[in-house]
Amino acid sequence: MILSFALSAQQHLITNVTGRKTVSLNGDWQYIVDPYETGFYNYRWQERAENDREAYWNSDVPDNKTDRKEHGYTDEYILKVPQDWNSQDSKFLFYEGTVWYKKTFNAKLPSANERIYIHFGAVNYQAHVYLNGKKLGKHTGGFTPFNFEIPRGLLKEENNFLVVKVDNKRLKDEIPTLNTDWWNYGGITRDVNLVTVPNTFIIDYAVYLEKASVNAKQKTITGWVVFNEAASGDLTIEIPELKIKTEAVYKSDTARFSIQVKNLQLWTPEKPKLYQVILSSTQDRLIDKIGFRTIEVKGKQILLNNEAIFLRGICIHEEIPQEIRRANGQRDALQLLGQAKELNANMVRLAHYPHNEAMAKVADSLGILVWSEIPVYWTIDFANADVLNKAKLQLKEMIQRDHNRASIIIWSVGNETPVHEARTRFMRELVIRARALDNTRLISAALEVHNVNGTQTIDDPLGQYTDIVSVNEYLGWYGGLPSNCRNAKWSVKYDKPLFFSETGAEALGGFHADSLTRWSEEYQEWYYREQIDMMKRMPDNYVGMSPWILNDFRSPRRNNPVYQEGWNNKGLFDQKGNKKKAFYVLKNYYAEVERSTKH
Numbered sequence: 135m136i137l138s139f140a141l142s143a144q145q146h147l148i149t150n151v152t153g154r155k156t157v158s159l160n161g162d163w164q165y166i167v168d169p170y171e172t173g174f175y176n177y178r179w180q181e182r183a184e185n186d187r188e189a190y191w192n193s194d195v196p197d198n199k200t201d202r203k204e205h206g207y208t209d210e211y212i213l214k215v216p217q218d219w220n221s222q223d224s225k226f227l228f229y230e231g232t233v234w235y236k237k238t239f240n241a242k243l244p245s246a247n248e249r250i251y252i253h254f255g256a257v258n259y260q261a262h263v264y265l266n267g268k269k270l271g272k273h274t275g276g277f278t279p280f281n282f283e284i285p286r287g288l289l290k291e292e293n294n295f296l297v298v299k300v301d302n303k304r305l306k307d308e309i310p311t312l313n314t315d316w317w318n319y320g321g322i323t324r325d326v327n328l329v330t331v332p333n334t335f336i337i338d339y340a341v342y343l344e345k346a347s348v349n350a351k352q353k354t355i356t357g358w359v360v361f362n363e364a365a366s367g368d369l370t371i372e373i374p375e376l377k378i379k380t381e382a383v384y385k386s387d388t389a390r391f392s393i394q395v396k397n398l399q400l401w402t403p404e405k406p407k408l409y410q411v412i413l414s415s416t417q418d419r420l421i422d423k424i425g426f427r428t429i430e431v432k433g434k435q436i437l438l439n440n441e442a443i444f445l446r447g448i449c450i451h452e453e454i455p456q457e458i459r460r461a462n463g464q465r466d467a468l469q470l471l472g473q474a475k476e477l478n479a480n481m482v483r484l485a486h487y488p489h490n491e492a493m494a495k496v497a498d499s500l501g502i503l504v505w506s507e508i509p510v511y512w513t514i515d516f517a518n519a520d521v522l523n524k525a526k527l528q529l530k531e532m533i534q535r536d537h538n539r540a541s542i543i544i545w546s547v548g549n550e551t552p553v554h555e556a557r558t559r560f561m562r563e564l565v566i567r568a569r570a571l572d573n574t575r576l577i578s579a580a581l582e583v584h585n586v587n588g589t590q591t592i593d594d595p596l597g598q599y600t601d602i603v604s605v606n607e608y609l610g611w612y613g614g615l616p617s618n619c620r621n622a623k624w625s626v627k628y629d630k631p632l633f634f635s636e637t638g639a640e641a642l643g644g645f646h647a648d649s650l651t652r653w654s655e656e657y658q659e660w661y662y663r664e665q666i667d668m669m670k671r672m673p674d675n676y677v678g679m680s681p682w683i684l685n686d687f688r689s690p691r692r693n694n695p696v697y698q699e700g701w702n703n704k705g706l707f708d709q710k711g712n713k714k715k716a717f718y719v720l721k722n723y724y725a726e727v728e729r730s731t732k733h
C-alpha cells in the first residue's frame with residue numbers, strides 16, 4: 135500500500151505537474167550575487183521586514199531622482215533557468231552562497247473556480263520565494279520539488295515581480311551536510327511553472343498492482359486519489375487499452391478503488407509496458423502513463439513479478455560532464471540512460487540524491503530499474519532531531535513525486551553513514567518512515583563493510599532493518615591492489631539479498647600504461663577484471679552490483695593536479711564521453727550474465 139499524502143492544503147505537493155495546465159517560467163532571469171545576504175538582512179543582521187524598501191524582493195526602481203536604491207536587476211546580469219549557476223559564467227565556477235533571481239512576467243488570472251500555484255522542480259539548496267513584494271514561502275532541500283499557492287488577488291495581469299533568494303551554502307545540520315564527494319551546484323536547477331488547478335483538485339494519486347494478484351489470471355489494480363480539500367463526488371478511473379472505466383464515490387479528501395483486470399501486460403525491463411491512466415473527478419482530470427509490476431524480497435532473492443532478477447547496475451550522478459552542469463530534462467535523461475543501456479545495464483542507482491523527474495519517466499519507457507536515494511550522506515548530524523525531520527521531508531517529497539514510476543524498485547535512505555548508535559537510530563527511523571510511505575518497494579541504504587581478521591565483514595546494524603543488504607566496497611583501490619580480490623573472504627551477517635551498491639577505480643581517460651600504474655586505464659581495467667572474478671565467487675545471496683560510476687564527475691575532493699584537477703575520474707566514460715577500457719570489461723560481464731539468466 136502506498137500511504138496517501140493527505141496533508142493540510144498549505145503543505146501538499148502537486149504531483150504530475152506536466153499533466154496539468156501550466157505556464158513555464160523557464161528562460162532568462164535577472165540576478166544579483168549577494169554573498170553577504172545584504173538583500174535579506176539589514177546592517178544589524180536582522181531579517182528585513184517584508185516592506186523594507188532595501189530588501190531585494192522589493193522594487194528596485196527609484197521613486198524619483200533623489201531616491202537612493204542600492205540594488206537593482208538589469209539584463210546585463212542574466213542566468214538561465216533551469217540550470218545551475220556554476221556552469222553559466224566562470225565567476226560562478228566555485229561560488230557558494232546567495233544569488234537573487236528575478237523574473238517579470240504577465241499572467242492570465244485564475245477564474246473564480248481555479249487556484250494558481252508556483253511550482254519548482256528543485257532549487258539547491260534553500261529558496262525564499264516572493265511575488266510582488268509578498269513572501270510566498272521558503273523551501274529547504276536541493277533535489278526535491280515544492281510549490282506555493284499564490285493567494286487570490288496577489289497575481290497581476292502585467293509585470294508580476296517574482297524574486298527567489300537561492301542559497302547553496304553547505305551547513306553541518308543540513309541534508310547533505312558539509313562534506314560530499316560531488317560538486318555543490320547551486321541555483322534554480324529544474325523547471326519553474328505556474329500551475330492552474332480547479333478549486334477542488336487531485337493533489338496526488340497512486341495506481342498500482344496488488345502483489346498478491348501478480349500470478350493470478352485476473353489481476354487487481356488498486357489505488358487512491360487525494361484531493362486538496364474534502365469534497366464529494368464521483369471519481370472515474372479509465373485505462374482505455376484495457377477497456378476499463380470504473381467509478382469511485384468520494385465523500386472526503388480521499389477516494390480509494392480496486393479494479394479486477396484481465397490480459398494485463400506486466401511491466402518488465404525487457405517489455406516496459408506502460409498504460410494510459412485517466413483520473414477524472416467532478417472538477418479535475420489527470421492523465422498519466424503507468425507500468426504495472428510487483429517487486430519484493432523472498433529469502434535471498436529479489437523478485438520482479440514473482441521472478442528472481444539479477445541487477446546489472448551502474449551508479450549515475452545528475453551531471454552532464456561534457457558541459458560541466460547539472461543534468462535536467464528528457465534529453466539529458468536519454469543521454470545518461472542511453473549510456474547505461476550501452477553497458478547492458480538493466481538498473482541504475484541514481485546517486486546520491488533524487489534526480490530530476492525525467493529520469494524515472496525515461497527509465498519507465500526504457501525498462502531500466504531504478505534505485506532512488508535521499509542525500510543522507512556520510513557525517514550527517516545524526517543526534518539532531520531537526521535534521522531527522524529534514525531527512526523525512528526530503529524522503530516524503532522524493533516518494534510523493536515518483537511513487538507511480540514502475541522503474542523505481544528501491545528507495546534508499548542514505549549512503550555510507552558511519553556506524554554508531556545515534557546514526558543507526560536515525561537511519562532506522564528513515565527506513566520505518568519510507569516503508570510507511572510506500573511498502574510496495576524495497577527499502578535500502580549503502581551500508582558499511584569492515585575487515586575483521588582479513589575477512590570483509592558485513593554486519594552493519596542497519597542491515598537488520600533494510601530489505602536488502604547493500605554495501606560499497608573498493609578492494610584494490612582504497613586498500614591494496616586489485617589482486618587482493620583473489621583471496622578475499624566475505625562474511626554477511628544477514629540472510630537477505632546481497633547487492634554491491636558501489637565498487638570502482640579511477641582512470642584518467644586516454645592515459646595508458648601498464649596495469650600496475652595508478653590512474654591508467656589499464657589499472658582500472660585490471661580492477662574491474664579482478665572485482666568481477668571476485669563477484670563470481672560471492673555467496674549465493676549475491677543479486678547484483680552498481681559500480682561507481684557511469685561518467686567522470688566534478689568533485690571538490692579530487693585535487694591531484696595531473697590525474698584529477700577537481701574531477702573524480704571513476705567513470706567508465708571520461709569527461710568527453712569516451713569509453714574507457716574498463717567499460718568493455720563490465721559490458722561483457724553483463725552480457726554474460728544476461729545470457730545466463732535469460733529464460
Ligand code: GCU
Pocket residue numbers: 315486549550606636682702704
Ligand atoms: C564512496 C561514495 C561516493 C564517492 C566514492 C569515491 O563510496 O559513496 O559518493 O564518490 O566512494 O570514493 O569515489
